[in-house]
Amino acid sequence: MGLFPLVSYPMLGAGGESGYRSTLIHRDGGSRPSVARSYNAARDGPQPADCLKDPQNMPFAKEPPFVHGTPPRTAVLLVNLGTPEAPQAGAVRRYLKEFLSDPRVVEIPRFVWWPILNGIILTVRPRRSAAKYASIWTDRGSPLMVHSKEQATLLRGYLGEQGVDADVALAMRYGEPSVASVLAELRRRNTERVLLIPMYPQYSATTTASVLDAVFAELQKTRNVPEVRWVKHFHDDPGYIDALKQSVLAHWKAHGRAQDAGGKLVMSFHGVPKRTLLLGDPYHCECQKTGRLLAEALGLGKDDYVVTFQSRFGKAEWLQPYTAPTLHELGRRGVRRVDVMCPGFPADCLETLEEIAMEGKQEFLSAGGQDYRYIPCLNGSPAFIHALARLAQRHMQGWDIARGHAEERAAEAARSRAQALLGGAPD
Secondary structure (H helix, E strand, O other): OOOOOOOOOOOHHHHHHHOOOOOOEOOOOEEEEOHHHHHHHHHHHOOHHHHHHHHHHHOOOOOOOOOOOOOOOEEEEEEEEOOOOOOHHHHHHHHHHHHHHHOOOEEHHHHHHHHHHHHHHHHHHHHHHHHHHHHHEEEEEEEHHEEEEEEEHHHHHHHHOOOHHHHEEEEEHHHHHHHHHHHHHHHHEEEEEEEEEEEEHOOOOOOOHHHHHHHHHHHHOOOOOOOOEEOOOOOOHHHHHHHHHHHHHEEEEEEOOOOHHEEEEEEEEOEEHHHHOOOOHHHHHHHHHHHHHHHHHHOOEEEEEEEEOOOOOOOOOOOOOHHHHHHHHHHOOOOOEEEEOOOOOOOOOOHHHEEEEEEHHHHHHHHHOOOOOOOOOOOHHHHHHHHHHHHHHHHHHOOEEEHHHHHHHHHHHHHHHHHHHHHOOHH
């Protein structure tokens, strides 16, 4: 099951009339809506006058209570794709509905896509997908959730060891913990600076940009907006490339090199429709660069590895070469062994553990291959956590995050509180 765009077609322009709103002011100081106001009320939702009468209709979320003297906090927010809450059809259906309703993922006009999604896909696909999730589910839950929580915990600890005073939070673009709920919790903790790290090394509008959409949609409803920075990509970050290198070397140390047996290293990235490349999405180029840099770090020649793209769905052309046909062709040509990894996935998930480790193995062996080795994702490897920490520290430059300054910040907050109370602020 693919978790990037399933299909991609041109978006239709959203045309429509823009209505007018007006309010008639009367001599008695009251106000009554005009005809135009009444005409548009149902369509446009709460109006300014409604908000004055009912604070619940205000466009902004309620701010948490502010306590003078509370030190401002800094947080690193990791956001990954998401996962169903359970390997069951109902949970998978809810997850898929949210995921496939994102216009960044499926670029089909809503009036065309909605009947397909609700009438066909969400009727047929959840049961099949639930069986696949069940095949990789663990006692601790979804592998993606388990590894993502571990990454957040390890990153928090390592930043602390480096003297960085920052929280680390985890959100999922689809499902729970949602971006909205995590941002709300950060507001309650008086977080005034947020570094956003979408957990997609290679930028794509279907993933990274979708995370930004979700974050800024919440900030649109926030009155006291924190300072926000974000990492666009880290496909060529030296620490990330080195972490990938270390994972391959550790695998080779335990199992030997595929190249020594006349085999290849297959780097499988998630696919997207070819049309996205033609429209300017840099994802394909960044995947190729990651593959090249990793190959150079490993000392591989051009014939020792291949970059492929998995999870194709539908009839439209996607980025090529496709992973499954490539594995089949390698087996058919007499290549005895392949080592397969997924550099674009920082954490193991359905696409790596089921599609690549299981289905990919069957594809290769059924075509005549003899030895298929899957190299796990980076997950909580120390090299990757250290790379994430260095990435975060570079992007937080200029922020007061030194743990040694914590006492100074607390003292300043206490002085600020005392001055505010003297000025008549509520306790």
